Amino acid sequence: MPRSQRNDNFIDKSFTVMADIILKMLPATKKEKEAFAYYRDGMSAQGDGEYAEALDNYYEALKLEDDDYDRSYILYNIGLIHASNGEHDRALGYYHQALELNPRLPQALNNVAVIFHYQGEMAKEAGNDDQAEKLYQQAAEYWKRAIRVAPNNYIEAQNWLKTTGRSQIDVYF
Structure with a gap:
């Protein structure tokens, strides 16, 4: 049924x-x-x-x-x-496909950033600081894009960007 x-x-x-x-x-x-x-x-x-x-x-x-x-x-x-x-690589593949069709899909941009940030945390825990920094930078770029599309959303990401010095913009909304 x-x-x-x-x-x-x-x-x-x-x-x-x-x-x-x-x-x-x-x-x-x-x-x-x-x-x-x-x-x-x-x-x-x-x-x-x-x-x-x-x-x-x-x-x-x-x-x-x-x-x-x-x-x-x-x-x-x-x-x-x-x-x-927990299939982050597969999820990234689908999110990227969605973004190819709709580059202004803020929830997909946010979710890509969340996965990169998580992978950065895992790399940092494993002692791979260079890889962690690369992943954090990727997360920052996707969060900036998501925030540009939906400036009143993703407050925690905005705070993280500001406190880590990855964004020079004081207030998005």
Whole structure:
């Protein structure tokens, strides 16, 4: 049974009903509507922690979706799943694909920075200070890009940039 036909709780029921109404009213082709349905089911499964099911739905959505902007969000969500599973290199690959299609996707920029920062921390713990510094610098560049797109977000990143001297801008927002 498709996830969209399951009604586990009031919020899920409401979301499903609204999404179905919007889907029916959208002036879109059958293929576009089918892609959206897979994407919606992927988001629902991801929200429930059913990552394998979410990935299956996202991959189906990718097969059908032609719009680069919409594809960027599908790729971003696939990256989220891989990151949450600790597969940072795979996640980076999907985030970069999403950014190729939508360079102003701040959440993907932020997540790339978070992974680089984490890898920098791991390199530092391993005693590889030069590698750590390179990774921190990469994190800083991605955070600066994310903050330029969404200046009121990523306050902790803004503080880190300022306190580490990686940004000369005093206030982004």
